[in-house]
Amino acid sequence: MPDTTTDVFDVVILGAGISGIGAAHYLRTEHPEKSFTILESRETIGGTWDLFRYPGIRSDSDLHTFGYEFKPWRDKQAIADAPRILDYLNEAVADDDLAGHIRFQRRAIAADWSTSEQLWSITVRHNDSDVVETVKTRWIFAGTGYYDYDEGFTPHFEGRERFTGQIIHPQHWPEDLDYRGKKVVVIGSGATAVTLVPSMAADAAHVTMLQRTPTYILPLPREDAIANTLKRTFGDKRGFAMARQKNILQQKALYKLCQRFPDQARKVIRSTNARLLPDAFDVDTHFNPPDNPWDQRLCVVPDGDLFRTLRHGQASIATGHIKTFTETGVELTDGTVLDADIIITATGLNLQLFGGMAISTDGEAVDLSKSVAYRGAMLSGVPNFLLAIGYTNSSWTLKIGLLCEYFCRILTHMDERGYTSVQPVPDPSMETLPLLNFGAGYVKRSLDSLPKQGTMAPWQMTMSVSADVKQLRKGEVDDRFLRYQRASVPAANAAR
Template identity: 70%
Template sequence: MTTDAILTDGPLDVLVLGAGISGIGAGHYLRTEHPSKSFAIIESRDVAGGTWNLFKYPGIRSDSDLNTFGYEFKPWRDPQAIADAPRILDYLHEAITEDRLEEVIVYNRRATSVDWSEAEQVWNVTVHRNDTDDDFVIQARWLFSGTGYYNYAEGFTPEFPGIEKFAGQVVHPQHWPEDLDYAGKKVVVIGSGATAVTLVPSMAGETEHITMLQRTPTYVIPLPREDAISNFMKKVLGADRGYALSRQKNILQQKIVFNLCQRYPKPARKIIRATNTALLPKDFDVDTHFNPPYNPWDQRLCVVPDGDLFKAISKGTASIETGRIKTFTENGILLEDGTELDADIVVTATGLNLQLFGGMEIKVDGETVDLSDTVAYRGMMLSGVPNFAMAIGYTNSSWTLKIGLLCEYFCRMLTYMDASEYTSVRAVADKNMDTRPLLDFGAGYVQRALNWLPKQGTEAPWTMTMAVSADVKQLRKGDIVDDYLDYRRVSVPAETAAV
């Protein structure tokens, strides 16, 4: 296991935060594009994998196809396109092995605060050892945050009236008990998002009955668990070429679906509704339970592989209730319309708490950075914050598609700085720039965090684009030098110079 020596032996060229899908991807690009640079990855947990190792609830899987959710540099060879967590973890651990990243990952380490020193041109990073509960300080010339954007320690649970009366067990999917016995039990899953539509069909075969209780319906669409066309391409053209072609096919497919939903919301709603109706019993109340009050892709569509949710409902092992909770009771939940739902177990699949950069405090020369005062540059840097890259993927497509493009731009920037002997760079935003929310997305976890999130501008390169084609221009082909980037050459003391 990698020790702290890699962190403390002089300033690192790059410190990567998080060994999830973003951090592992960054590690690959650093290995291949800048093999001479020193870097390390710190991970707050005792294993790599991020989201895919954290969540343990039944049926956990991707809600994006793995031909686009996988890395561009590493073909996804498994026949499952909508893949379960163990398969994704195997893929990520293969990536770690192939790039020898086990040599640079230090587990049980979390950055709690970082402070940029302009005089030394380094980040002073306070690192907490989770296994020994003490702190130490290291230095790095660059920080790459691959921490995702939600709080790993705590999910979001609303205040439910009367919950203390409930005699059964309440579980949040983010803290799923490994010994939870739900066989033959009555279960209510509160929520209608990706987690809820995964849990319900996964548990339905073992529970006495399971009910998805939603306040607001969500658009739910069936997709094949296996992508037959992509699998055929890989078989005929080989893993590498077939994967590359499948990836482009699915990127185009995602773009077309998203754009059509945004441009023609009424026909898109009718198509989704007709699909739902065809897969549900004839007397099922589609108007109540699958009729969201917003347009398709105003929030993320929920995918159910092979229509498993609809099959569970059709079999009668699962059901949906739409309404507001009046109160918990000793035996379950009472809704405002008088409906009573008996439950032995209630699962609160009520969402996530947004948290950037693992909750660490960011300072520049001792002054705390107010994230809400910053603007995202090319979706990768924060205005006024030197040598700091962040990885935030797409909300309307596969997360990883953007991460690869961000890493490419980051590595090109490092190459340019080396060639020009620059020691730091920061993006400078016009104080009078028009701005809008960083994540222009209707999901509750985003809306709850808007007041403290960074902003984005209204024109490139200050926009947080959500389209691969736009980011190919902005990141893969985007300028490394422009009027908004302030590159600096600063002499640093000999003791902090590269060794």
């Protein structure tokens, strides 16, 4: 079918997940005069929280910080499961009357910036038909996260084809999977694995978490007693704000202590693990990561459910390298054989920025690996484009809220001075570093294809709320690195 061209918008938001819905709220409240639409490639909102359907899926951040600053989290659960998070996001959509702004089954596959028009032309494929349309917009807000929604990461396993049972990646969980009374091996040691093991153990015959390398794991109450007391005492709005600040400070303190005193932090985590594990449990083998705390994200287990499952004998941990899959399970290089009816490959994600959308300016492809992130919000060489990447050492949404505030401040500045575009321009002599200083495997595998960060402000990807409050909420919106432009011929009037 031939292309169709639709209206011109002030902002096109990519993704109706927690980032995109948050961006729409800020546009609604700070710039109600702006026209916008949300392009969502799936058939419903929620992003991560609707895509993943495996047992027990939940946030590993507390919802007082993972939730929006503008919308109190009222549920008693602080470490909340996906259905509660989806309810919260649906409420946010209803609160701001966003449903009519979301276009489902619309995947942005390419975007080209026209300097002469001062507009983006986005090529949009309708997933539910063969229609391709062009949507024009002044700004793109990329709330797509940073992983591939279509395919999770599974490494090569020797002998995989020999296994006669089921092999499942958590990103593609079958709704009809029956694991009652079956032996399950979960390969992995990250947040997904430590969620799956206790969630499946009650019904499975036995669940084994097979890890190549241990991860730091800490118990955390599912319900935050102090936060719930604050909300009862001071009301939802004020109590939520107080609980949010408390938890921001707690997260900051934990991260800084782990970074500054890694040996002491390791001892505290180890003693906590040993206290919760069965007597004579081999802590040195199974809970002794080679890196320092917070070199990778700490895994949280609500109410210590993983440890409880291990104590009750419903699950076990094996640490080692896989030699081969067999017809009936997995054989490790040390000769250990793990029987399995079902193998879950909780082996991570594939990184993918902007949903795989190709970006060009004036018809020339942009090599994202040569772009440099500015304030963690924009990219050099890419005008009128904001990327939403949250914190890796804290709650994702804390960063997203600050990015949205900064975006709205940029829009105000441009409106006041008649600018039509802006892009950051780095000093070509500045050294660059990988975009994310984070040890997760899925990050390391993709660093070469990602944009870079600089070695000095404002070109660094900060992972600090207080630093970002200074640079995003209070920092300048017009400095020597930003190049603003006025169109010589006004772009088409925006749709209202």
